[in-house]
Amino acid sequence: MELDPSTEKLGMLRENLKAKDAAGIVLSMSTNVDYISGYQSVMDGWHLAEPLSAVFIPLDSKRPITLFLPEASIIGLVVASREQSPIRFERLRTFDLLNFCITARAQDAHLELTEELIEDLEQYSKLIDGECAPDIIESIAQCLQDESLTSKKVLFDDMRVALSMHSKIGQKYGDGLELIHQTRSIKTAEEIAVILESGVKADRIMSHTVSKLKAGARWNDIEKSVAHFMIEEDVDPLPNSPMLFGGSYDTIFRPDLFRTSFNTPFNKGQIVILETQGIYKNHWIDINRTAHIGPASSEYRAQHQLVQNCLSEAAKHLRPGQNTTQICEEVRNGTARALDAPDKLLMVIHSIGRVPLESPSRYPATGIRGATEGFSIEESMVLSLDCLYFGSKLGPSHMENVFVIGKDNTTSIYKYPLELIETA
Numbered sequence: 001m002e003l004d005p006s007t008e009k010l011g012m013l014r015e016n017l018k019a020k021d022a023a024g025i026v027l028s029m030s031t032n033v034d035y036i037s038g039y040q041s042v043m044d045g046w047h048l049a050e051p052l053s054a055v056f057i058p059l060d061s062k063r064p065i066t067l068f069l070p071e072a073s074i075i076g077l078v079v080a081s082r083e084q085s086p087i088r089f090e091r092l093r094t095f096d097l098l099n100f101c102i103t104a105r106a107q108d109a110h111l112e113l114t115e116e117l118i119e120d121l122e123q124y125s126k127l128i129d130g131e132c133a134p135d136i137i138e139s140i141a142q143c144l145q146d147e148s149l150t151s152k153k154v155l156f157d158d159m160r161v162a163l164s165m166h167s168k169i170g171q172k173y174g175d176g177l178e179l180i181h182q183t184r185s186i187k188t189a190e191e192i193a194v195i196l197e198s199g200v201k202a203d204r205i206m207s208h209t210v211s212k213l214k215a216g217a218r219w220n221d222i223e224k225s226v227a228h229f230m231i232e233e234d235v236d237p238l239p240n241s242p243m244l245f246g247g248s249y250d251t252i253f254r255p256d257l258f259r260t261s262f263n264t265p266f267n268k269g270q271i272v273i274l275e276t277q278g279i280y281k282n283h284w285i286d287i288n289r290t291a292h293i294g295p296a297s298s299e300y301r302a303q304h305q306l307v308q309n310c311l312s313e314a315a316k317h318l319r320p321g322q323n324t325t326q327i328c329e330e331v332r333n334g335t336a337r338a339l340d341a342p343d344k345l346l347m348v349i350h351s352i353g354r355v356p357l358e359s360p361s362r363y364p365a366t367g368i369r370g371a372t373e374g375f376s377i378e379e380s381m382v383l384s385l386d387c388l389y390f391g392s393k394l395g396p397s398h399m400e401n402v403f404v405i406g407k408d409n410t411t412s413i414y415k416y417p418l419e420l421i422e423t424a
Helices: 008-019 030-037 042-046 071-082 100-105 115-125 136-146 159-169 177-184 189-212 219-232 298-316 324-332
Strands: 024-027 054-058 066-070 091-095 154-156 173-175 271-280 283-293 345-351 382-389 397-405 410-412 421-423
Touching (some): 008 054, 030 054, 030 177, 154 159, 173 177, 189 219, 189 271, 189 283
Parallel strands (some): 066 091
Antiparallel strands (some): 283 397, 382 397
């Protein structure tokens, strides 16, 4: 399938490559391969440390954008096209995956392929460059050699792949992970449309979750119900549990920061943190609300309202040109000081998309610098604003929304109210 070189993603990526004085980039992390080409493999779910596909995007548009995949997976391109989910590339390179491809090549006297399928496979076969390589590393190396790029800087999102290229063919290389995250942090109109759809899904999931909360209900039963509802909504639940914060807790989380082992019936007066997470059309859902089993005290309601005021105040400053850390610090040094334990308020703004954290911050973005340095907000970013209060006097109050950054306005993709949820 020919990839239109004028596509928005490709244009942004090439502008960033030009700024880095790079001749191209090899992407082999599954989310990056999917981002630029739309290619996914069922084997991506194995979470292997080694790549099972890759894509090479040259700076020079006269050079072909090349997709690397196991030879036996070419049939998947036909299936994707028939399902109206075509894979975007210009040329193909193939390699062997264990002995799967050998088995696929073997003759079967009783196998009769339809003429239409044979024609489709022949069309893809015409796009293959070179011979089938023994592995993906050899396939990428052959491509870069054939393109005469070994002496020019090529970026890689996986430095183990880069080191392999340097060892095999003397490839000049650079780190491309920050560059691809920088590119991914600016959403295309198509991506924003999907993200807005995911917001509608998240609101429905939260409504369903709240409908199951009551005194006497068990958290594990609620989780199962939420997971089933997600699947019915075409959302893939977070592995192991659709809820990041599980159930209620006493003062601190158990057994670790974000997981709570809790399966006794809820009692009146308990606080339940609802962070519903899943993946819709490859995009992450991340909505957080706080529920109280039965009526809450006026003191707790006031605390929750104060945390909500902090989030609302920060949201007003989510504009192009603003620094994410400065926004949070202004609130923490102002409105948040009225909290009983103001330094127990965690506020962070991060980019969200195909993974929960894809912020354009220097590596490692998940260290303290990711919160203390932040990044400059740009138009068409999609940002999650977390406002998590861990004060122990009255109990926690948490909330989180995701915002689309426009040129003149900022819009939350979630419409479910931020107000405290008080159940029966």
